[in-house]
Amino acid sequence: MSELTHLEIQEIYGLNNIPVLCIDEKGIIIFSNRAATTLLAADIGGLLGRPVLSFFYGEDSGQAFQQIFAGIPVINSEVLLQTNTGGECWALLSCHIIQDTDGLRLTYLFFQDITALKKQASLTAQRNSQMEQQLYESREHQARLAAIVSTSDDAIVSKNLEGIITSWNVAAEMMFGYSEREALGRHISLIIPADRLAEEDHIIENIKQGRQIDHFETVRMHKGGRLIPVSLSISPMIDESGVIMGASKIARDISRQKEYEKNLQRYTNHVETLNTIGRLVSESLEVGEILQRVIDASTKIIGASFGFFIYNRPDKFQGQALQAKCSGISEMLFDKLRSGPELLLITGNITFAEIIRSENITNDAYYRQNDWLRFTFMDELQTVSCLIVPVISASGTVIGRLIYGHREECFFSEEHEKLIVGIATLSSTALENANLYEEIRSLNIKKDEFIGLASHELKTPITSLKGFLQFISMRMLEGDVNRSAIDRALSQANKLSALVGDMLDASKIQTGQLPLIQSPFDLVGMIKDTVEQIQYTSSSHHIAFFSEKTIHRIIGDKRRLEQVIINLVNNAIKYSPEADLVKLFLKEEPGYAVLRVQDFGIGIPEDQRERIFSRFYRASGIDTNISGLGIGLYIAKEIVDKHYGTLSVESELGQGSTFTVKLPV
Amino acid sequence: MKRKIFICDDDRNIVEMLEMVLQEFTDATVLTETDSRNALPRLRLECPDVLIVDIAMPVISGDQLIQNVRTDPTLNQMFIVCMSANPIGEQIAISAGADIYLAKPFDMGEFLAVIKGTAKTG
Numbered sequence: 001m002s003e004l005t006h007l008e009i010q011e012i013y014g015l016n017n018i019p020v021l022c023i024d025e026k027g028i029i030i031f032s033n034r035a036a037t038t039l040l041a042a043d044i045g046g047l048l049g050r051p052v053l054s055f056f057y058g059e060d061s062g063q064a065f066q067q068i069f070a071g072i073p074v075i076n077s078e079v080l081l082q083t084n085t086g087g088e089c090w091a092l093l094s095c096h097i098i099q100d101t102d103g104l105r106l107t108y109l110f111f112q113d114i115t116a117l118k119k120q121a122s123l124t125a126q127r128n129s130q131m132e133q134q135l136y137e138s139r140e141h142q143a144r145l146a147a148i149v150s151t152s153d154d155a156i157v158s159k160n161l162e163g164i165i166t167s168w169n170v171a172a173e174m175m176f177g178y179s180e181r182e183a184l185g186r187h188i189s190l191i192i193p194a195d196r197l198a199e200e201d202h203i204i205e206n207i208k209q210g211r212q213i214d215h216f217e218t219v220r221m222h223k224g225g226r227l228i229p230v231s232l233s234i235s236p237m238i239d240e241s242g243v244i245m246g247a248s249k250i251a252r253d254i255s256r257q258k259e260y261e262k263n264l265q266r267y268t269n270h271v272e273t274l275n276t277i278g279r280l281v282s283e284s285l286e287v288g289e290i291l292q293r294v295i296d297a298s299t300k301i302i303g304a305s306f307g308f309f310i311y312n313r314p315d316k317f318q319g320q321a322l323q324a325k326c327s328g329i330s331e332m333l334f335d336k337l338r339s340g341p342e343l344l345l346i347t348g349n350i351t352f353a354e355i356i357r358s359e360n361i362t363n364d365a366y367y368r369q370n371d372w373l374r375f376t377f378m379d380e381l382q383t384v385s386c387l388i389v390p391v392i393s394a395s396g397t398v399i400g401r402l403i404y405g406h407r408e409e410c411f412f413s414e415e416h417e418k419l420i421v422g423i424a425t426l427s428s429t430a431l432e433n434a435n436l437y438e439e440i441r442s443l444n445i446k447k448d449e450f451i452g453l454a455s456h457e458l459k460t461p462i463t464s465l466k467g468f469l470q471f472i473s474m475r476m477l478e479g480d481v482n483r484s485a486i487d488r489a490l491s492q493a494n495k496l497s498a499l500v501g502d503m504l505d506a507s508k509i510q511t512g513q514l515p516l517i518q519s520p521f522d523l524v525g526m527i528k529d530t531v532e533q534i535q536y537t538s539s540s541h542h543i544a545f546f547s548e549k550t551i552h553r554i555i556g557d558k559r560r561l562e563q564v565i566i567n568l569v570n571n572a573i574k575y576s577p578e579a580d581l582v583k584l585f586l587k588e589e590p591g592y593a594v595l596r597v598q599d600f601g602i603g604i605p606e607d608q609r610e611r612i613f614s615r616f617y618r619a620s621g622i623d624t625n626i627s628g629l630g631i632g633l634y635i636a637k638e639i640v641d642k643h644y645g646t647l648s649v650e651s652e653l654g655q656g657s658t659f660t661v662k663l664p665v
Numbered sequence: 666m667k668r669k670i671f672i673c674d675d676d677r678n679i680v681e682m683l684e685m686v687l688q689e690f691t692d693a694t695v696l697t698e699t700d701s702r703n704a705l706p707r708l709r710l711e712c713p714d715v716l717i718v719d720i721a722m723p724v725i726s727g728d729q730l731i732q733n734v735r736t737d738p739t740l741n742q743m744f745i746v747c748m749s750a751n752p753i754g755e756q757i758a759i760s761a762g763a764d765i766y767l768a769k770p771f772d773m774g775e776f777l778a779v780i781k782g783t784a785k786t787g
Binding site for chain 1: 676678679683685686689690751752753756769770771773774776
């Protein structure tokens, strides 16, 4: 080869597809083949005459050229070229140095384009580095996961599709009592209670189908056999190829949550029970009934074998102070207990304010020392468990005691005790209300008795007073100067007599003693007479009576019905001071005689219309000079009611009122 | 012969008032008694035509007296007017055997009408 001339060489390489350049001693390109122009992206003209160094850069390239310029050949030295268009390409450079015919040194440069290779290598390197990063991250991720799993409060367990446990965290060890070593490789039924084994089939079925199970509340079993309420979340585990290989499950111990729920439920029940009993006792105002209701309901609610309610009524009431009611015991046995000395002994120390909850009273020293107590609770009632709660009044006095017993030991819980204490408080309030009611009722009865007695006593002097006045009046001669005075005195005596009569009637109605003396009489005639009688004493109003002629006789208390008409007409006059007319209409309606008494007075406000028939009610917001006891309508209504009739009112303010009496015929 | 009317009431005012009225407006002989314990012996002695008697009296009540009169064969023809302030006086009076009842306070016109009526029936 050394013998080939430059031209010969050029001819050989001209068509070669290996890029070849030839440079002179100064590094100027003097030859390029086609492959080289392609490599450097320049035409021949652009290459020839240019210093070859303008296409090289990079440290490695520099070193290679210093060697070449020093006349030392290089073989497969890696160089980085910059193409004419600014691109980069990697090449392996070898050279061949010759002396030309003029003795000048020519250097042939042979390039092998390794850009593609280089790029591949670079890509691989990059990929490797990425993979390393990913691996690192994944390890870190796993470490993190592992940390979470190991420190989680929730038990995290994985299993394969056969149900074999494949992982078991610390929390699982704590929750279920099995160590990781004990659990791994065992079937998951290890922690499933026997009666819930079927759940596992259902879970596995879901997992196989790739379905997740969220917050499934169930029960799992501790190594020691204790049942643990848990909430399970189970997800399928899928491998890289997407195949379901098992399940991971997170079990949360919800004992505390369940406990809260149970407490809440218990509290709700407690409140509901108290409500029910509260309603029961508030429906009654009779002491005996309250005692019975309380003891029946409470004995049933706490499930006691029997219950007593002993109540010591405050001394201010007459009659038997000590009352007792029972539940769950036969009347015969209760009577025996009640009549014997036992109850007296139980209640003898009624002010004892402590709560007694005994798991077994036969172990109780106090019980053993007291024969009576042993007799009462053991021989007759076979009591073992016992709960005794005092009933305390608002003023702090023990007014009674609730006593419950059961034949089993340790029957009464703290819960029972709390409930009964609540019931005792309710009972105390109800009993105090009942006592107040009783007090009011007895005062009311006394008042009615007093009014009855007083008006009866008043009637006797009125009788003689009226008699004497009438005697004088009857003996008076025509034109006597004292006539007017005596007549007025007589009129006032009559008024007094009527008032006393009304008072007595009202008190009799209240005590249910208003008697009716019934006989047939002429209704039209009676009304006519009564109207005449009222007209005789009333000069301010004209009283007009219109009647259908069909009504003749009805059966009733003539004097009492007269009183109804007198009361209604007098009211009509009293409450129409500006008017001068009162109208009465008597009509027959099927089965009834209907009398309407119409006035043209002040009327009755709507909100008072119902109340005007009640005792001592007087129309409010009107002229206070209108006198009366407020019992006229009350008496009238009572009389009409006793005749199985009705008394009603229609009214318009400022226009007047119409009272309607309907009496059966 | 003058009719005899016997009044028995523990209230002296009533007794004297009725006595005045009867003496003024009738021609009857009027006898009075305020202690019911004396009533029955005096009635047996006097044999009046009409007895006017109150119910509420101490020791022997009016209805008791009426019953005694009604069961006494010498007195059972007597016309008895019973008067009372008791709301159920009428029932008591009639069931004891009174002929007529007057609720206190009564009207003198009514009273005289009743007394004069006894003269016609008697």
